[in-house]
Amino acid sequence: MAYLNVEGAIKRYGATTALNGVSFSVAKGEFFTLLGPSGCGKTTLLRSIAGFSQLSEGRVALDGADLLAVPPHKRDIGMVFQDYAIFPHLTVAENVAFGLKARKVATSVIRDRVAEALATVRLSALSERLPAALSGGQQQRIGIARAMVVKPRLLLMDEPLSNLDAKLRLDLRDEIRDIQRTIGIAAIYVTHDQEEALAISDRICVMDGGSIEQIGTPQQIYGQPATRFVASFVGTMNLLSPEAFGLPAVPGVAQWALRPERLRLAEAGATEHGASGFSGLVEHFTYLGREAHLTVKAQGHRLVAQIAAPPPDLAIEAGREIRLSFDRADLHAFDAAGRRVRTGLAA
Known part of the structure; x- marks a missing residue:
């Protein structure tokens, strides 16, 4: 059954339409990727789900409840950003614990959940290090752990690997997929990298010009492209x-x-x-x-x-x-x- 529903999403910036009637659904535990070129509307769509950007028209529901009526900080959504967005003066463990402290979770619970999150992203041994002492891939894993530790109902990732070199991208994309499967959370992942989308997704939503060109499995998107745009954008044709x-x-x-x-x-x-x-x-x-x-x-x-x-x-x-x-x-x-x-x- 559908867990997240987006219906008729429209976003206008003056005379510019960034989203033009976008509708799709995501199942519980599904890894769903928004794929498309720069300016196609995928990040605008992600930010609208998170509450950082308000839709001009449309509806977003999570687990049957209207999400647009809920302020961003109460949507119970984890977000992983492109630029890591971690605090350089806090240790790895303190960075991961930040969201729990803001929610006034008990200290003993914070300790246990931070330890669990760090173990999941394989950073337990580095819990007392400062971010500056870590590699780019390790810093991004801090961001993933911080998003997961609050046990969100939905995980959103906005181009989380774009600042890493090619080898790290390959390694971390597999880790992200493994982590998502382990915790069983629904995830929406934004990327412009076709190979990345094919490698990690349950389903892919290909976007262009604020509209959806095709939604399907990686095999369907590559082997049965619905439009010439999809055929040419995903792989070579x-x-x-x-x-x-x-x-x-x-x-x-x-x-x-x-x-x-x-x-x-x-x-x-x-x-x-x-x-x-x-x-x-x-x-x-x-x-x-x-x-x-x-x-x-x-x-x-x-x-x-x-x-x-x-x-x-x-x-x-x-x-x-x-x-x-x-x-x-x-x-x-x-x-x-x-x-x-x-x-x-x-x-």
Whole structure:
């Protein structure tokens, strides 16, 4: 059943509409991600749920109760910020305890809950350290522990990993997901990083221009994009003209699309049943070990191909003509408005 309900959320700033009738629901214990480019409305939406920004229109309900009628400090929501927002003059334990002290929780309860929260984020041994002595990843874990220790009904995270280097991002995103599963709390996570969203989410809400483009599982968002925007924003997508590479003209199809990993190197003159083959000139070749990337110019299109597990000696110089093929069943079709109208063509 739905635990958080957002219905018809509209936010206007003068003549600018930041949210345009956004509606979605989140289940109890679900990890729900708001994904989109800068300015798409995802942070505005998160802040509206937290109470830091008031909606112009719409309704937000948590566990059946109207959340908009409750002041921010009484919404019982944990928030993890992009910039850590921790107090440099307080120890790790004191930072985590801050929200409990503000709620006038008993000292003995504070001690036990802080210890539990620090153990969950693996900071028990650093409880008496000052934040300046810790790494960026450890400081962000303080923010997570502080948000969790008050045992909120909902956890909100606004780009919590964007200030970390690539290796720390990978490590901490898995930790955040593990922590969320351990405590069983509903979480809404904001990011512009597509790979991050795919890796940690139960469901993803892709936004653009203040509206929702698609809500679905990571597999649905990547494998069955509802719009051309989703197809191009989440991962890489080759966009093809309606009759490119000998494809048949299909009523209602304004554009075909194909993921780079669905293209493969083919023998000259060979085309398998149910596949289309074509020749093109290599513009760029990049060998990355477990995969190789090719940029190929063919029939007026610039295509990206991703070759999995390439032979160790694979090297293709720029200007060389190669042949690529793809299964027509892997194509996505979009209409003139950018909506997906079908997937694949029969062999």
